[in-house]
Amino acid sequence: MAHRVTLIPGDGIGPELAEATRRVLDATGIAFEWETVDAGEAVIAEYGTPLPDHVLDSIRTNKVALKGPITTPVGAGFRSVNVTLRQVLGLYANLRPARSIKGLETRYDDVDLVIVRENTEDLYAGIEHMVGPDAAESIKIITRAASERIARYAFDYAVANGRRKVTAVHKANIMKLSDGLFLESCRTVAEQYDGRVEFEDRIVDNMCMQLVQKPDLYDVLVLPNLYGDIVSDLCAGLVGGLGVAPGANIGTEAAVFEPVHGSAPKYAGQNKANPTALILSGVLMLRHLGEQAAAERVETALRDVIAEGRQTTYDLGGETGTSEFADAIIARLADQPVVPA
Numbered sequence: 001m002a003h004r005v006t007l008i009p010g011d012g013i014g015p016e017l018a019e020a021t022r023r024v025l026d027a028t029g030i031a032f033e034w035e036t037v038d039a040g041e042a043v044i045a046e047y048g049t050p051l052p053d054h055v056l057d058s059i060r061t062n063k064v065a066l067k068g069p070i071t072t073p074v075g076a077g078f079r080s081v082n083v084t085l086r087q088v089l090g091l092y093a094n095l096r097p098a099r100s101i102k103g104l105e106t107r108y109d110d111v112d113l114v115i116v117r118e119n120t121e122d123l124y125a126g127i128e129h130m131v132g133p134d135a136a137e138s139i140k141i142i143t144r145a146a147s148e149r150i151a152r153y154a155f156d157y158a159v160a161n162g163r164r165k166v167t168a169v170h171k172a173n174i175m176k177l178s179d180g181l182f183l184e185s186c187r188t189v190a191e192q193y194d195g196r197v198e199f200e201d202r203i204v205d206n207m208c209m210q211l212v213q214k215p216d217l218y219d220v221l222v223l224p225n226l227y228g229d230i231v232s233d234l235c236a237g238l239v240g241g242l243g244v245a246p247g248a249n250i251g252t253e254a255a256v257f258e259p260v261h262g263s264a265p266k267y268a269g270q271n272k273a274n275p276t277a278l279i280l281s282g283v284l285m286l287r288h289l290g291e292q293a294a295a296e297r298v299e300t301a302l303r304d305v306i307a308e309g310r311q312t313t314y315d316l317g318g319e320t321g322t323s324e325f326a327d328a329i330i331a332r333l334a335d336q337p338v339v340p341a
């Protein structure tokens with residue numbers, strides 16, 4: 001039976017990356033029924049909102065979505081569609097693996113980190129207001145329930161994927177109550193995995209420095225929303241940049257797969273941006289759907305094309321276009337034997 005998947009192309013570079021990714025995933029031979037829906041600024045005139053109900057309904061029904069980036073206006077305008085989607089659908093875990101790709105010139109050759117970011121609260125709860133004309137207040141929400149839930153996700157992920165250690169990242173020396181509660185929750189959950197997965201914690205500023213100098217010391221990182229957002233871009237930088245950093249937003253009812261990067265408006269419509277991050281998000285989606293063999297095939301084909309170095313996009317030092325890069329992966333897939341599931 002075909003997998004029915006909601007496809008949100010997004011805006012900026014999103015639509016061209018979504019088209020490249022859809023073609024690669026279809027080339028695996030796995031049957032998909034793509035239900036394409038739009039969100040973001042372009043739909044406001046028609047629906048009065050950047051996130052119409054039928055988009056949410058489609059994801060709720062299909063339970064799986066592949067999503068391109070969506071622009072959020074800075075300083076004013078509507079709230080982030082990306083953040084709202086995660087909150088409304090309860091997509092509490094943001095999984096962002098950062099793994100070195102052979103052939104890319106980076107500081108280290110063997111980075112293999114997994115960021116598990118809490119996706120629903122912290123300063124992203126969106127509770128902020130002006131306190132008079134010259135001061136603004138944003139409220140940081142941290143709850144025991146959400147912190148224990150994300151910690152459990154990180155430990156379960158570690159166990160299921162044979163990872164050795166979980167590091168909780170926080171600033172509990174300064175935010176003793178909020179980050180203190182996050183750390184305490186992680187410690188509580190860690191006790192239940194004692195003997196199976198190691199546990200340690202790091203203060204976020206020190207963590208950033210350590211990741212740049214000694215990423216091999218770390219494995220799975222679990223972080224509150226804001227630090228997770230920032231540290232995952234840092235980790236993307238360790239393995240080749242935002243063009244190669246995939247992500248998944250996982251909840252109990254649905255999962256939305258999207259790259260770490262945004263809509264990079266200055267490259268929109270130029271057939272220039274790198275679709276690797278969205279294709280690797282598609283690989284995470286294939287695994288989520290139980291299509292392990294197809295996931296392996298796509299990842300191997302993509303890594304082979306990059307390792308070969310003849311056809312890469314501008315950000316990896318090449319001149320190949322988005323669409324032609326996808327063609328190169330599809331050609332590789334055609335060369336690979338299909339192993340029956």
Ligand code: NAD
Nearest residue numbers: 068069070071072082242243260261262263264273274315
């Ligand atoms: P960005 O990730 O869009 O781009 C930053 C830079 O990274 C780009 O200028 C480009 O040099 C590089 N880059 C990003 N993606 C690339 C790709 N696929 N291939 C090659 N190079 C790539 O970050 P930004 O400029 O801070 O944000 C632009 C918009 O995207 C903002 O409106 C922001 O709110 C939004 N955004 C959306 C999401 C999302 O949809 N989940 C995530 C982050 C940012």
